[in-house]
Amino acid sequence: MSILSLHNISKRYGAIQALSGVSFEVPPGSVFGILGPNGSGKTTLLGIVTDVLKADEGTYSLFDAPPAGRLRRQIGTLLETPNFYHYLTACQNLQVAAAIKQKPEQDISRVLEIAGLTARQHSRFKTYSLGMKQRLAIASALLGDPGVLILDEPTNGLDPAGIAEVRELVLRLAETGKTIILASHLLDEVEKVCSHVAILQKGKLLLSGPVNEVLAREDYVELSGPDNTVLEAVLARHPAFSHILSRNGHLQVVFSQPVDLAALNAYCAEQGVWLNHLHIRKQSLEKAFLQLTNN
């Protein structure tokens, strides 16, 4: 089962192609990051799946079925900074939100508790910190206990303390089994919070998959021998060889498939090169992202 499945979604605003043929699947229970720089199409994509915008081309399904109102009610959304009433308390604001969304008022104390706002529920909204305001917005999205949350840049504009509060809340919600789809332009956020990622650039999907796999995708092996020119020629003949860089006296080699270090050592020895340095290194998501976007 997939929570959300996109098939070739495209959207144009006049001359601007905001999305081009985007397809990926969001597995249940994942924290799915839609990662991309400003203007890459994240908000447009979330607008389409929440029925605020229409795609020009392509289709998507929710819970393996064509999107329908009854399915949307299982999704809580936070698409932009919500307009709470500054002079009302958090509790009163949630009463208003529950009435608008036709969700039960009895749910308010539960969502306040989850968002860690019970003690401050009778404080006016205007007395809240930015982090508390955003946690209240997430509490509002949680009314009715949806199994899926869609959050557009939930930490945008927050100070470091607010960012930490919101991230902790997202992780707590993920632990309860909810699927969370969140847009972010912060690689660090995706690495810290998400289990899966789809990377968008200029409306195109660069890659998607589990964060661990995306991280592992750009592994490289760092090695050197007595004569790196000879070693380079040996490595270039390896059946899984992809490309090589020379850095700080070492060779950095990317293979097209995972290689076992002991086997690689043996391969070099068989070719007459005895290695004096051999390490596997993982590129950070940031490096992988920069490399992909440069390409």
Ligand SMILES: Nc1ncnc2c1ncn2[C@@H]1O[C@H](COP(=O)(O)OP(=O)(O)OP(=O)(O)O)[C@@H](O)[C@H]1O
């Ligand atoms: N209503 C609109 N009319 C015209 N162009 C738009 C409109 N909304 C978005 N765009 C353009 O579409 C592209 C994608 O924008 P979108 O807001 O989806 O990206 P984003 O990744 O969410 O960016 P940000 O992080 O800055 O919000 C951008 O070039 C943007 O300028």
